[in-house]
Amino acid sequence: MSTTTSHTPESEGPTEGPARTGRLIQNEATTEIPVHLLFRDEPVPSTTVPLGPAVVGRRQGTGEQPRLRRPAAATTRPVPQVDPALVERPARVLPGAVGVLAGACGLAGCVVVSWWAGELPSLATRALRLPSYAGAGLGPAQWAAYTGAAALGLFGFGGLARGRTGRAWVLDLFGRYRGTVRRTGLMWVNPLLLRRRVDVRLRHWRSEPMPAADGNGVALRVVVLVVWRVRDTARATLGVDDHETYLRECVEAALVRVPVELPGSARGSVGVAGDALTRLVAADAAPVGVEVFSVQPVRVEYAPEVAAAMTRRRIAALDAQQRATVLTSVVDSVEDTVTRLTMRGLVELDDYERKVLVKDLTVAFCSGRGEPAP
Structure with a gap:
């Protein structure tokens, strides 16, 4: 009678699981985070950095480190300030x-x-x-x-x-x-x-050609008409050295910020630019006692250095637009003629005859409109 005896090595440890893959980074180190720390409700102490950017606290349960938030840059322009005590008042006479x-x-x-x-x-x-x-x-x-x-x-x-x-x-x-x-x-x-x-009367000033630009950055020369008057004589006389020079410089600064389009441009109109110029100049001139009613461009033209090139480009664009319009009209006329002939049974055309008829009609219509055949 044979006896089977199971032998278990005493020094053998617990059964190992699947082998772990090798590390991608040789000096990799992993720190285990206890589970109870991920869901704790203890408040995170805030950190204050004096005279520096704002500190944003980390989110609970993520282990995220505090982040620094950059202060937002100022987007508003400083408003001109004049001595608030300098206000017009009647004199004793x-x-x-x-x-x-x-x-x-x-x-x-x-x-x-x-x-x-x-x-x-x-x-x-x-x-x-x-x-x-x-x-x-x-x-x-x-x-x-x-x-x-x-x-x-x-x-x-x-x-x-x-x-x-x-x-x-x-x-x-x-x-x-x-x-x-x-x-x-x-x-x-x-x-x-x-x-x-x-002088406190209603006045108007027609400027000399001033530099400006359109929406694409093309250099222009603009002549504007400004309607204005002195509302507060104390601020207009004592608040600035010369209120007329100040108004002229405000108009020049507004032309730099507002794009002006040529009359008839598809991107915008002169009226829109005039409204924007009026708002900007009125806001800049109000603190010095000058009331601006209207700033309207009365003449817009290309700058001398780009006038010749932009004129040729504008003429070419108009010519291309006219050609496209004429071609669309010719194609519609040819299509309408061929459709009527075939649907009424006046002619029976195969593919070759249809192409020849379309070509002949196109040449005839283009010649009648003074355009060369394509």
Whole structure:
């Protein structure tokens, strides 16, 4: 009787699974993440980086490292700023009769002092019907009276001003704005104030040819018509060095940003460009007290350096468009003629005869329209 004895090696370990494939990268290292850490609810401490880009926290359960977010670049243009305290306000003026009266009193005072001092000629004394007086001479009292009367006369007559419709006076005393005068007629203004005349009427300005570009970047020369007026005389006069020069530069800057198309172009119209120019120029000129109503291109042409080439290109495009239109019309006419002949049973055509008929009709129609046969 034979006995079968199963022998199990004592040193043999557990059964191994399928063999692992070799590593693609020799220095590969893998770190195992415990399962309970993937679904934890503990808050992730935020990291703050002073004076740097914003830090975005990692997403829960992904093991993702914190990322840096670049601050978005500013997309809005800075708006021109003027001193907010510089706003037009009415100046204090007096009626012109006050200045005339003060000047007349000063002149009369000079005459009386001259008579008092005995310096008035006898002819003037008789003309003014003044009593005869020997005169005390020019002493300190007479000189003081002379000075006062002359100052009153100069102050009265020197402050007279005439206000006109559509004109304004901007008053300035030692560099400080003292108000604006929009009154008309004769008035009296302090002669110590510096006066600056400003035209507040509705005005228009036709520019010289300015550089511009169309939607494809082709150089153009544009003449624009700007309708504008001064709304705030204080800001227009004191806020900038020259508001007319400032307005001209605003128009030039707007032409750089807005594409202008030639009249009749399929890509756009002059009216669209004019509306965009009006909005841009009005926004830039408003802070300095200039109100812009319209900026419209009145003449658009190619720049001299590209005028010849672009004119030839434009003529070629128009010619190609005309040829395509004529060819489409001829093909439609030939197709309609052949269809009518065959459907009404007037002729019976095979393929060869049909091709010959189509060719002959095409030549005839093209010759009738003044176009060579294709």
